[in-house]
Amino acid sequence: MSICIKEVGRTFGAFTALDKINLIVEDGEFLAILGPSGCGKTTLLRLLAGFDAPTAGTIEMDGRIVGSPRHSLPPEQRNIGMVFQSFALWPHMNVRKHIEFSLLHHQYVRTALKKEYKQRTDEVLRMIKLQHFADRMPAELSGGQKQRVALGRAIAPQPKLLLMDEPLSSLDAELRIAMRGELQDIHRLTGATIIYVTHDQSEALAMADRMVVMNRGTVEQIGTPKEIYMHPKTDFVARFVGKANLIKGTWTGKTFSPDEAPDSRWPDPGVSELLKKQAVYPARPEQLALSRASSGIPATVTNVQYQGKEIHYTVRTNGGIWRVDTDLSQNYDMGDSVFLKLKSTYDLSAEM
Incomplete structure (x- = not known):
């Protein structure tokens, strides 16, 4: 899915959370939105998901306007998958049921995929390396396994866009590094566009095709990880990304x-x-x-x-x-x- 964000703004009363954001995301790209707490990155993700509407500008997905001050499509009418920071697993469902649920209820699941949901579930379980844990309940899983379930649930319907809101922040340091490789593998296997929000520069540098560095509701710099790290354009980017x-x-x-x-x-x-x-x-x-x-x-x-x-x-x-x-x-x-x-x-x- 390609995305075009034009002059997007979001205000809450007198507070400006986003100010004239312009961004193009290519189909199949892994884009990291990086910045400190309060910079507006999660607000931007909420606008992309359809949980909120911009107060200025437009958001286009595959050439169709899905968000503007006049009208915003709800999340269920956008072909997206979402991975939350808190995993958001259902305690009464085992691993297999989590995957099956998204296949049976996601609006954009292809008819053929929905008919063969059991086979697709097995495929996703192998993809996230939990085929031997299919009958486990969330309380019986480790943090890394829970994160894999959340990823599997999101990718099972084959959405065109995966939105990830700091999905690794609740994991320990060693597990975060291991999960980076898992996310890269999933990106290669699915070919979906991924927009990944994080405050961790090492995550963004390691995984992203391009990075967007945000500060106080504005975009400071957009570029490849190497461009951002080697050639920061502003003092904020130099300090935040390269610790310069x-x-x-x-x-x-x-x-x-x-x-x-x-x-x-x-x-x-x-x-x-x-x-x-x-x-x-x-x-x-x-x-x-x-x-x-x-x-x-x-x-x-x-x-x-x-x-x-x-x-x-x-x-x-x-x-x-x-x-x-x-x-x-x-x-x-x-x-x-x-x-x-x-x-x-x-x-x-x-x-x-």
């Missing part, structure tokens, strides 16, 4: 000199014109290095976090507090005096 340190300094053409180390010359990896006008350099934690040699920005180590394969340092300079991620060869203690600089071996131009 916005270091103040002077731009001279394609060369940057930090205020605290004016003799340093940092190359331009494709920094946006907006960030250049703000006289900052977005340096991600892994692009920076610490040294005891007296060159670079003077700093003091204020926090050390050992992460197994790397170490996360927090350092304080006269200009601010920065994060630096290093390999295990660099070992510093809290209180150490160091110098902060761009990695000399970091080939920025190769990443453009």
Whole structure:
């Protein structure tokens, strides 16, 4: 399903939840909507689902207007599937019954599929790897298994659009990572358009074909995960997605000199014109290095976090507090005096 969102707005009294959102989603695309709590991403998802109507603009699905201030199609009249954060399983139904229910009652299920609903149920159970748990009740399932049931129920009717509202947020960290692969597999198997709402940048970067970064009801940037991470257009995107340190300094053409180390010359990896006008350099934690040699920005180590394969340092300079991620060869203690600089071996131009 292709989607066209034109100048969409949503207000609640004097509060503007969404302001002039413009977005095109291609058929079969996996699109992640990323942003902090309160940015408007769930409001946008509700408009797409038909749970709410826009107060401005239009929403088109496959060329048909389904949402506008004048008229909004209800959810049951849109060929969609929905996966909620809370799983929303029925406690009196076993796994098989959850899948069968969506096949028997979804309005857009093809007649042939509805007639062969038992075979389709078996197919979906294999797809979500719960064929041996078909008779289990929700209370007998783990968190990951419950999430698979919710996914199976959503994909069984073969909807053209899958809407997912932070479906992995209630799972533990290890299970969230495992479920990313499951979601990618399901996307490949179904070919459905997926719109995935999350506040977790790692989820969006790992799974999405494209990302929409939102902030305060507006779209900050749209692009592939690599484009968003490597070339943020705004300071918000740089901080939120790449955890970048916005270091103040002077731009001279394609060369940057930090205020605290004016003799340093940092190359331009494709920094946006907006960030250049703000006289900052977005340096991600892994692009920076610490040294005891007296060159670079003077700093003091204020926090050390050992992460197994790397170490996360927090350092304080006269200009601010920065994060630096290093390999295990660099070992510093809290209180150490160091110098902060761009990695000399970091080939920025190769990443453009």
